[in-house]
Amino acid sequence: xxxxxxxxxxxxxxxKIQAFLLDESHTGNKxxxxxxxxxxxxxxxxETMRDALPxxxxxxPIVETETTMHGTNDTVRCSMPSPDGRNPCISSIWxxxxxxxxxxxxxxxxxxxRLIC
Numbered sequence: 357x358x359x360x361x362x363x364x365x366x367x368x369x370x371x372k373i374q375a376f377l378l379d380e381s382h383t384g385n386k387x388x389x390x391x392x393x394x395x396x397x398x399x400x401x402x403e404t405m406r407d408a409l410p411x412x413x414x415x416x417p418i419v420e421t422e423t424t425m426h427g428t429n430d431t432v433r434c435s436m437p438s439p440d441g442r443n444p445c446i447s448s449i450w451x452x453x454x455x456x457x458x459x460x461x462x463x464x465x466x467x468x469x470r471l472i473c
Contacts, residue, residue, distance in 0.1 A: 374402040377392060409463065
């Protein structure tokens with residue numbers, strides 16, 4: 357099982373969550389805000405998602421890795437604790453710049469992995 361390197365130092369920015377993932381008026385999030393709202397995530401309670409994401413990346417393996425000019429992007433699939441307790445399966449992407457800490461890039465509804473999500 358390969359996990360995200362230095363995962364205990366993973367960071368998630370408020371802007372990424374509040375102004376992108378949970379903002380229904382943001383045209384670039386492709387409906388992600390509506391998806392996450394179904395599980396009780398809100399932009400006013402953005403901290404709930406911020407706290408849930410690093411815990412999931414620390415506990416789950418990488419399912420895909422892509423090398424870009426900005427570093428390595430690792431995708432992790434897992435169930436994420438949600439305010440309503442249904443804990444949806446999501447995919448989250450983390451960038452690791454050379455010698456750096458994992459930085460949250462995005463999350464989206466994830467197809468369940470072949471094993472239990």
